[in-house]
Amino acid sequence: MSILIDLRSVIDEGVGASSTIKGNTASVDTKDSDLVNLELGAIHFCCTAPIEYEISFINAGECIQASGKAHADLSTACVRCLRDFDFGLDASLEETYFFKPSEDEHGEPYPLIDESEKVDIEPLLREALLVEAPFAPIHDVDCQGLCVKCGKDLNEDDCDCGNEPDDSHPFAQLKDLVQ
Ligand SMILES: [Zn+2]
Numbered sequence: 552m553s554i555l556i557d558l559r560s561v562i563d564e565g566v567g568a569s570s571t572i573k574g575n576t577a578s579v580d581t582k583d584s585d586l587v588n589l590e591l592g593a594i595h596f597c598c599t600a601p602i603e604y605e606i607s608f609i610n611a612g613e614c615i616q617a618s619g620k621a622h623a624d625l626s627t628a629c630v631r632c633l634r635d636f637d638f639g640l641d642a643s644l645e646e647t648y649f650f651k652p653s654e655d656e657h658g659e660p661y662p663l664i665d666e667s668e669k670v671d672i673e674p675l676l677r678e679a680l681l682v683e684a685p686f687a688p689i690h691d692v693d694c695q696g697l698c699v700k701c702g703k704d705l706n707e708d709d710c711d712c713g714n715e716p717d718d719s720h721p722f723a724q725l726k727d728l729v730q
């Protein structure tokens with residue numbers, strides 16, 4: 552899976568030339584793409600709409616510098632109450648594409664411009680969105696979660712199990728820490 556952007560005009564026009572590309576992933580067959588299903592540790596995010604992006608490419612001589620922004624509509628499960636919910640995510644995009652293999656200060660290879668003067672922005676989109684994605688998604692900041700004793704969704708109603716977790720429960724001490 553790749554999303555190829557043709558940089559021929561920016562390359563042909565020489566140093567200083569720039570081009571801004573606006574698009575989305577609607578025309579791309581993303582069925583098997585990592586962009587439809589983003590994994591962040593144990594958290595799973597599903598894209599519910601095409602990812603929108605706007606990227607400027609600037610010819611810097613030995614490399615092409617890209618900067619821009621992306622927006623994704625995602626669905627995931629609340630870590631407190633487990634219900635699925637939708638949310639929007641904005642990410643800023645920064646990347647440098649080289650004609651020849653090159654490494655950054657950490658020894659990581661920069662992405663390459665291929666022989667047909669195209670670059671693949673799929674890894675850029677995926678990594679930028681994962682940087683912004685929440686580690687512990689919550690459907691609402693006031694989510695009451697599930698009763699640790701009976702499992703009832705406390706957003707819907709108070710439970711009648713007594714609600715106070717007994718001290719033998721593994722999460723009983725956690726409750727004191729949070730308060
Ligand atoms: Zn929730």
Ligand SMILES: [Zn+2]
Nearest residue numbers: 698701710712
């Ligand atoms: Zn309960």
